[in-house]
Amino acid sequence: MxxxxxxxxxxxxxxxxxxxxxxxxxxxxxxxxxxxNQAADDAAGLAISKKMQAQVRGLNQAERNMLDGISLTQTADGGLAGIQDMVQRMRELALQASNGTLTTEDRRAIQKELEQLKKGINEIANNTDFNGIRPLTQEVTTPFLPGANAAMVDIVFFIDYSGSMLGANRLDAVIQGISGFVDGLTKKSLNANIAVVNITTQNPYYKPFSENALVIKNNVETLNTATSLTKPYENINKTVPEGEIGQKLGYRSGSEKIFVLFTDVDNESGSGSEGDTAVLLEGTNDILGYDEDDIQTYVFSFGSLADTAFDQLTDTTGGKLYKSDEISTADDVKNKLQNDLTDDIENNSGGGISSEAQKGILYLQVGANQSDEMEIRLTNATTAGLGIHGVSVDTHEDAQLAIMQLDVAIEKVSMERSKYGAYQNALKYLHTNVTNAAENATSSESRITDANMAFEMTEFTKRNILMQSGQAMFAQSNQLPQGILELLKS
Structure with missing residues (x-):
């Protein structure tokens, strides 16, 4: 002891x-x-559980993101529904105006209602808002059409309707080449709208922008109201965005502006000069050579005298002069339109996706990881975006053209609504998948981090009894040395 x-x-x-x-x-x-409860409890389990926790929280946020995305697409679809009704009414009015029993005064009354409907369409497009985002004023075309998200190019054809242009079938060659020209631009990732201006009239006559080749061809054909005065410079000056004609055409915000002149003249019958027009089209108003702000100008010269009349205009703006010996036949004209001109426009405009077009794309975060995104392409549902900015029913011919333009607009609005409906359905399916993934990830995290309360209670009861018995035995063990005193007493 x-x-x-x-x-x-x-x-x-x-x-x-x-x-x-x-x-x-x-x-x-x-x-x-x-x-x-602390890293020492299960170091590996803690690391795994925190990674799963980040995944779960990310999936929960993605679920809320998708609900916001669904709300945005529903907002856009609601606005388009109103616009669609107004475009349908405009077509109804155009059909009414096409009837030969109407007088000029009757058509003017119809035109007044059309103008109010245009204002109403722009009001809806401009005021449809979701959290500061206006989904109906964006410059991105539908992904179901070729050329989606392409660089925007607004092209104006200046047509000389003088006798020599008509007599040599040069205008017919231009008309025949338009479809190939539009297709060529689309294949080169250029989102092009084309307007037409008649440079051979006493009072300038024009047709607004359209992306539809049939409408553009019809515009060129129906503008054949020539007089003896050919005024290329004067009309070009009026067609810049801030000009008398330019304000009516419906240029798109952020688009590349390009002018294409078809003529055989070598002088200006009206006011203006090549030098003054070159300065106006040159972005810096200082003729120092081409820069990206210029309105690029291309000239199809159908006469030998015109071969040198417009060189300053094309050189200053970064365009090109196609001389008479290059376009002597109808096939030459179509080839230059469909191939050379489309290549030149692509090269000078940069082609591809424009920064302005990118503004019309939203990316929804629909998953817990960096690349889990869904692209939402917004819409330009203004009258300019729908190609009906300049719809007119002043004459029977105008009313017939308006019907064609409105048919195109109705189809575009329908496709845009279909697009937003597809977005909504896709987001709903993704939402279901994300909630399921979040549930499974939560279950996995729970198995690692959550305590089994029944098991822990059993362990606690056992350990509590051991602690009480240990306390009793500790007291007993402290009494053992007392036996030595008994030995000393004896």
Missing amino acids: RINHNIQSINTYRQLNLTQASVSKSLEKLSSGLRI
């Missing part, structure tokens, strides 16, 4: 401390409901 060291007491004390630590750990798990 020893006095200095009570080994039994020391052993009991050690066991009691271990039991107390176990009881403390059980109390921590029972009070928090978590199996892992």
Whole structure:
């Protein structure tokens, strides 16, 4: 028997401390409901669970993002529904104006209602808003059409309707080449609208922008109202965006502006000069050579005298002069339109996706990871975007053209509404998938981090009993040295 060291007491004390630590750990798990309360509890499990937790929280946020996206597409669809009704009414009026029983005054009355409907369409497009985003004023075409998200190019054809242009079938060659020209621009990722201006009239006559080749061809054909005065410079000056004609054509915001002149004249019958017009089209108003702000000008010269009349205009703006010997036949004209001109416009405009077009694209974060995005392409549902900015029913011919333009607009609005409906359905399916993924990830995280309360309660009860017995045995072990006193007494 020893006095200095009570080994039994020391052993009991050690066991009691271990039991107390176990009881403390059980109390921590029972009070928090978590199996892992600190890194030491399960280092590997903690790392895995935190990664899963980030995934779960990301999926939950993606779920809310998609609900916001659905709300945006519903807002856009609601605005387009109103616009569609107004375009349908405009077509109805155009059909009415086409009737030969109407007088000029009757058509003027119809035109007044058309103008109000145009204003109403622009009001809806400009005021349809979701959290500061206006989905119906954006410059991105539908992804279901060729050329989606392409660089925007607004092209104006200046047509010389003088006798020599008509007599040599040069105008017919231009008309025949328009479809190939429009297709060529689309294939080169250029989102092109084309307007037409007659440079051979006493009072300038024009047709607004359209992206439809049939409408453009019809515009060129119906503008054949020539007089003896050919005024290329004067009409070009009036067709810049801030000009008398330019304000009516419906240029798109942020688009590349390009002029194409078809003529065989070598002089100006009206006011203006090549130098003054070159300065106007040169972006810096300082003739130092082509820069990206210029309105690029291309000239199809059908006469030898015109071959040198417009070189300053094309050189200054970065365009090109197609000389008479290059376009001597109808096939030459069509080839230059469909191939050379489309290549030149692509090269000078940069082609591809424009920064302005990018503004019309929204990316919804629909998953928990960096690349989990869904692209939403917005719409330009203004009258300019629908190609009905200049719709007129002043004459029977205008009313017939208006019907064609409005048919195109109705088809475009219908496709845009279909697009937004497809977006909504896709987002709903993605939402279902994300909620399911979040549930499964939460279940996996729970198995790692959550405490099994029944098991922990059993462990706590066992350890609590051990602690109480340990305390009793500790007291007993401390009494063992008392036996030495009995020996000393004897």
